[in-house]
Amino acid sequence: MTDQDTIEIRMLGLEDGAALARLAEVDSASTPPAPLLGGIVDGRLVAAHSLATGESIADPFRHTAGLRSLLAERAGQLRGGPGRGLVSRLRRRLANDTSASAPAASEAIR
Numbered sequence: 341m342t343d344q345d346t347i348e349i350r351m352l353g354l355e356d357g358a359a360l361a362r363l364a365e366v367d368s369a370s371t372p373p374a375p376l377l378g379g380i381v382d383g384r385l386v387a388a389h390s391l392a393t394g395e396s397i398a399d400p401f402r403h404t405a406g407l408r409s410l411l412a413e414r415a416g417q418l419r420g421g422p423g424r425g426l427v428s429r430l431r432r433r434l435a436n437d438t439s440a441s442a443p444a445a446s447e448a449i450r
Contacts, residue, residue: 347407348380349414352388359385367397377415379407391415 352360356378363385364371372390379387379398387398389411396411398404 345381346383347410348378349410350378350380352376352378352385356385360388363388363399364397366399366401369397372397377411377418379404379411381407387411389415391418 352374360371360376360378372388372395373392375391377389377391378385379389381402386402387396387404387407389396389408394412394415396408398408
């Protein structure tokens with residue numbers, strides 16, 4: 341990477357599947373489990389970091405150590421410690437949405 345490279349860090353989605361598969365193949369690794377943060381340099385995915393496990397993959401033909409460090413740091417910010425990060429908040433919201441839509445046990449029996 342150079343000072344002129346455009347770097348983007350973002351959550352990867354289904355639309356990134358082909359780029360992620362190419363990256364895993366180049367790295368001779370399997371794709372880490374989702375959710376994944378991606379490091380994109382000049383429009384090309386060159387590194388990915390799993391929020392679930394902390395595993396990462398990267399293009400071995402590019403200098404990605406700095407980018408991988410940024411991805412790990414951002415992942416830590418999103419996790420934010422026990423119960424405080426984005427992942428924890430999303431899990432709580434999903435649990436609350438699921439429990440709010442389910443009928444109460446006493447209502448289901450009537």
